[in-house]
Amino acid sequence: MLKDKKNEVWNIVEIARNKERPNVRFYIENIFDDFIEFHGDRNFRDDKAVIGGIASIDKISVTVIGVNKGKNVKENVDTNFGMVHPEGYRKALRLMKQAEKFNRPIICFVDTPGAYCGVGAEERGQGQAIAQNLMEMSRLKTPIISIITGEGGSGGALGLSVSDKVYMLKNSIYSILSPEGFATILWKDSSRTKEAAEVMKITALDLLSLGIIDNIIDEPIEGAHTNPSLVSDNIKRLINSDLNNLIDIKKQDLLQKRYNKFRQMGNFYEV
Numbered sequence: 001m002l003k004d005k006k007n008e009v010w011n012i013v014e015i016a017r018n019k020e021r022p023n024v025r026f027y028i029e030n031i032f033d034d035f036i037e038f039h040g041d042r043n044f045r046d047d048k049a050v051i052g053g054i055a056s057i058d059k060i061s062v063t064v065i066g067v068n069k070g071k072n073v074k075e076n077v078d079t080n081f082g083m084v085h086p087e088g089y090r091k092a093l094r095l096m097k098q099a100e101k102f103n104r105p106i107i108c109f110v111d112t113p114g115a116y117c118g119v120g121a122e123e124r125g126q127g128q129a130i131a132q133n134l135m136e137m138s139r140l141k142t143p144i145i146s147i148i149t150g151e152g153g154s155g156g157a158l159g160l161s162v163s164d165k166v167y168m169l170k171n172s173i174y175s176i177l178s179p180e181g182f183a184t185i186l187w188k189d190s191s192r193t194k195e196a197a198e199v200m201k202i203t204a205l206d207l208l209s210l211g212i213i214d215n216i217i218d219e220p221i222e223g224a225h226t227n228p229s230l231v232s233d234n235i236k237r238l239i240n241s242d243l244n245n246l247i248d249i250k251k252q253d254l255l256q257k258r259y260n261k262f263r264q265m266g267n268f269y270e271v
Contacts, residue, residue, distance in 0.1 A: 024066030
């Protein structure tokens with residue numbers, strides 16, 4: 001039974017990492033209207049691992065931000081395989097602050113194995129950039145919705161996920177680090193990766209039961225790439241439902257609810 005559970009969880013990990021899964025550009029094109037992309041962090045450069053701009057969904061103006069993975073070798077190199085540099089988080093924060101100024105809700109799409117941990121990224125303040133996003137997102141006076149569409153790895157994912165609503169596609173994962181990293185660091189045994197994936201409770205069902213996420217978005221059992229239009233329709237339907245509810249909440253109440261949400265998670269981990 002334990003072996004079956006490990007294989008079941010690992011199957012989800014493999015589907016979440018499948019290179020054929022729809023990326024953020026697909027979701028932007030199929031969920032939103034009139035998307036205008038913005039570039040750069042006004043400091044160092046434009047990180048192509050993060051796409052952001054303004055759009056509309058059913059006549060509601062929103063800011064859309066997402067982590068981008070490529071579909072081929074060139075695109076993967078350009079987007080650093082979805083591993084965001086500090087300037088990517090700073091670009092995202094710039095767009096979030098702009099959204100707050102103009103009372104636009106924020107929609108984030110997350111699909112990253114983790115923030116880039118190279119020397120250059122650390123020299124340019126990777127940890128500080130993520131921490132700044134966590135702090136600022138916790139007090140932005142506008143609704144925020146985050147959706148984990150594939151991999152939600154470590155602080156790299158959390159830097160775009162301090163939100164009023166956090167959702168996961170059924171075959172996505174959300175974790176403090178990769179199962180490979182967990183097995184290697186904790187057990188000093190990379191052969192126990194599948195066991196680590198099961199122990200870590202990284203699937204949407206596990207995280208919903210723990211109260212870490214708010215709901216699961218359905219997708220085909222074989223993965224979102226087998227019917228991407230269906231999945232984008234499911235996401236759009238949920239966003240529309242949430243926006244109508246969140247926009248009506250007073251700003252101070254919205255901030256208090258967001259604080260309570262993540263404070264409750266903190267209490268859970270302290271226990």
